[in-house]
Amino acid sequence: MLAGDMLRRSAERFPSKPAVLWQDQSISYRELDLAANRLAHALINAGIAKGEKVGMLCRNRIEYAIVFFGAARSGAVLVNISTLYQADELAYVLEKADVTTLFYEDVFQEKVDAVRGRPPMLKRFVRIGEAGGDLAFEAFHQNESQDYPDLGLKPEDPFCMTYTGGTTGRPKGVLCSHLNRYITAHTVAMEEALDERDVVGIVTPLFHVAALNIMFQPAVLVGATSTFLTKWSPEAFGDMVEETGMTAAFMVPTQISMVVSDKGFDPARYASWRKVSFAGAPMPDWVQKEMLQHLPDVAMTQIYGQSELGVLTSLRSWYVRDKLGSVGRQAYNVDVALVDPQGQPVGPGEIGEIASRGDNVMIEYYNEPEQTAAFWRNGWALTGDLAIRDEDGFIFLVDRAKDMMISGGENVYPKEIEDAIYELDAVAECAVFGIPDDKWGEVPAAYVLLREGAELSEEAIVAHCEKKLARFKRPRLIKFVSDFPKTPIGKIQKNLLRDKYWADREKKI
Template sequence: MLTGDMLRRSARRFPDKAAIVFRGAQHTERVPYRELDAAADRIAHALLGLGLPKGAIVSMLCRNLAAYGAVFFGVARTGLVLNNVSILYAPDELSYVLNKSETQVLLYDVQFADKVAAVRAACPGIRHVIAIGGEPDSGALPGALAFDRFIADQPATPPEVPIDERDAFCMTYTGGTTGHPKGVLMNHRARAITAHTVVVEEHLEAADVVAIVTPLFHVAALNIMFQPAMLVGATTVFVTPWSPAAFVDAVEAERITATFMVPTQANALAMLPGLEARDLQSWTKLSFAGAPMPDWVQVELMRRLPQLRLTQIYGQSEMGVIAALPWQRVQDKLGSVGCQPYNVDVAVLRADGSPAAAGEMGEVASRGDNLMIGYYGEPVQTAEFFRLGHGWGLSGDIGVVDADGFITLIDRAKDMLISGGENVYPKEIEQVLYELPEVAECAVFGIPDDKWGEVPAAYLLLKPGCTLSEARVVAQCEQKLARLKRPRLVRFVDGFPKTPIGKIQKNLLKEPYWQDRKKI
């Protein structure tokens, strides 16, 4: 199935229904399916008029605006590749991604004009720059075009372009929890498979009103919520910018039924005062992924919002959705990420590629048309991802599968530390720390030690108004874990550096400790 056809079919079924409701700080905008489909066609024709070769890269630097949805489906109808760029990048990061991706066209939100102007000279491969939401500054960005004028005279008819479902279509750069980000290149079929997976696992239907509260430049919003919603003809509500209060207001005003959140957002919502007093009965579906969700957050949300059905989603940019824990099993399988969906293969494998036995640790792997084409311009890293052969892609996650087929993640393979010759998994320590009621978030990682090689360090963010001593933290670990797993360093922090989808960037926490030392 081609991505561009998803919108077109829903537009034929529900032409006058709202496809996107943009709820910004200053105004609300409603875009019917008919208009969104027509805008996508105009964008496609305008891009094709630039004479770019098939597979050329079009980068998008934009907030969650209604135009984002139109550009997403417009590029899908051209044979070009949309590169979704993080709005959080500093100029050096932005220029790296634009150059590494060989971007030829850059569409940017005028809110980020200064950032684009700062990197324009360092990105000579960009041939066309187009401003969304206003007029470009001709002095800072000579030759830039206004988006509205770029598409104004184009026909709202389907472009005649031969596209195959295995053609490259979409790219997202990984979050940067290690080194430079890598461009994950996907084809139409892979995106369609994940969209269908989400529709089935989250029971999405045309009657749903789906809140988009995470950035569309990441697959968590784009592929786990927006694209599946467009597939079934649901209404999406862009809550921009996100805050717990803005989301609750949107639920009441738009009668939102479903959303996806990263754990950081769910955590903030679980602690929001007065939640029970608000009219949130329409909201019955919450899926989450992106980082481990503390068990206490799930329990608290189910206690405060008993109508809410939670679905744990496990996936990666490189694989799409590869496991889901349905709401019916959250209580008895709490802590699991679920089992494989109906349309992809998932397994926990030993290093030699053979299946791990139930309860035996191995690396989570997936096989099927859901997998990426590869890392753009990174043949060595791509080969490493597919190193087992036989179609398997490796997640980098260590996990175990139980007798019922439910997978529990132990940790990222790269986060494991070796202390005195023993493997230590930070996630195991983090789970014990989350049992302390004062802890809102925590991160455990390895720091160098002359005697043991590495020892655990624990950074903790406490819930508002709570206090906790270092001695109690260490005692909790000594009581629950082997002595070698107790943190040798405990630090209380006001927050964590995170990727756009809420993953704590442990590499930034580790960096000061490993300067001028070889990392283990």
């Protein structure tokens, strides 16, 4: 299936139904379908060729939906750009992705002005929001044909590009086909039980795969209504649930934690909420337990996946209590294996790297042939995540392969230490990573964020770890922090914490 057909079919089924709610605005499925056609023709008539890269720098608002489906129908590849980038990062991505046309929201005018002329291919700017010096969004497409363009596109054709969060260095462009993202949309719709009765909250940035491809596309596929939140806060989220009757949402663990620990938390505000899925970072057990206690009618589904591979596993709500800590079983329509360094599947209880193969897997890292080649082993696409699978088929993450330490010749997995620290009630979040040590090569360091009003000493953390873990795994450095640097999807950027310790040393793993 083509991405544009997801919208077309739902517009045929539910023409008058709201497709997207945003602030005080609403657009029906028929209106969104016609607007996407107009935008597609505007791109085609502007001379944008099939496969040409069109950038989108915008917060969550209705125009994002129009550009997303319009670009899909035009044959162009939509490059979804982080609104968090500074000017140099923005220039890097625009040039790396070969972007020739940039749609941007007016609030990012200063960033856009700072990169004009730097990516040589970028010649066209279309401004969303208040009128400015560039071509206005409405003027660009409002007078174009409303017919569905017939370009003979195929499901295997390139469709969109998102950039990885950059937890280990410069972000990479993940180029995916229509088919890749259709597989993921269908996975989510089935595994999270979405249907046309749902009002789906889009509360993470649309430039990221989690909101755009893991929640918005499935919502459109099944004919649900999406409600966009532009700026996150527990208060704004609660207001949105009450005002729109939101029933389902994808959230990162930090957001769920903020909701259940908010001083103004009132379960009555969330009466319509029935489904939540989460991924992107480890969910502390205490957060899941508080959700079960305070919002028992909200079914929690943990999913696991990557921009490159879509959704790979799902832990449905009825397994949460018995399989707490698991990321679930492989999703019904994807192939998942745990493989050894030679790319051969390992058995239950053995550590292997999570891998996948099939139509869910990206086309390539754009303009990164060496990294694309390294992505594969013996026909399997690699995630970089180590895990074990139990006899029931449930997968438990061990750690990122790149985060593993070798201390005194012993393999040390930071996640094992983090899990122990999370057992302490005072801990809200933590990050463990290796720092250099002249005797042992490297030793664990732990950065810890305490829950509001809680107290905990370094000695108490070390003592707890020594009870739970072998002595060589205990943290040798503990630092209490007030916040963590994170990717837009909530992953702690350990490289930013770790790199300063290794600035003049070589890390060998």
